[in-house]
Amino acid sequence: MSAPHPDELLIGLVSISDRASTGVYEDKGIPALQDWFGKALASPWRMETRLIPDDQPTIEATLIELCDRVGCHLVLTTGGTGPAPRDVTPEATLAVAHKVMPGFGEQMRQISLAFVPTAILSRQVGVIRGRTLILNLPGQPKAIAETLEGLKDAEGQQKVPGIFAAVPYCLDLIGGPYVETTDTVVKAFRPKSAIRPKAV
Structure with missing residues (x-):
């Protein structure tokens, strides 16, 4: 078996839903994220998936x-970020955090508010644990893509940046692999001094 690429990104995908975890309905969050990363990443990656109930200790x-x-x-969660009694994903995320990254939650709500006024009810957070970035995403596939990619105008120009544009540089800063993206989906932003020359 060949060794993993030194810059292979290992992504944890966690779908949090009482009903999906017991088979009442099919989970859509993890398949939506798998599909999105398949289009968005230009460097090696693999994933670990978990489907669990809305239970804070779990x-x-x-x-x-x-x-x-x-x-x-990188660990991405979907679901459990609203105001309902069983929505405890942000509490669980903050409980395991070493650092809080409030800009991620602020930007996710800003993007979603362009589509629905109920975005202000979302409580998504971003945190760092050790050398891992953890982000709470929405539960619906359409909202997941909008949050990650941001908003574009009719000509395809970026109007509001998605959160994933900042993720590769954040991973650089906390000791993760060098992640490259497919610019037509989402363009990673790094300061010029942090950009690696392209391999010839």
């Missing part, structure tokens, strides 16, 4: 496992 244990034992560089 969410916390899953995040710790993916960060500390599996060694994911």
Whole structure:
């Protein structure tokens, strides 16, 4: 078996839903993220997936496992970020955090507000645990893509940046792999001094 590429990104995808985790309905969050990353990433990546219920101890244990034992560089959750009693994803995420990155949640709500006024009810957060970036995403596939990519005008020009444009540089800063993106989907932003020359 060949060794993994030194810049292979290991992504943890966690779908949080009581009903999907018990088979009442099909989970759509993880397939939507798999599809999106297949289009958006131009460098090597692989993923670990988990489908779990809306239970804070379970969410916390899953995040710790993916960060500390599996060694994911990036962990994305979907679901459980609203105001309902069972929505505890942000609480679980903050409970395992070493640093809070409030800009991610602020930008996600800013993007979603362009589509629905109920975006102000969302409580998504972004945090760092060790060398892992953890982000809470919306639960619906359309909203997931909008949040990651941002808003573009009719000519395809970026109007509001998506959150993923900042993720590769954040991973650089916390000791993760060098992630490259497909610019037509989402263009990673780095300061000029942090950009690697393209391999010839």
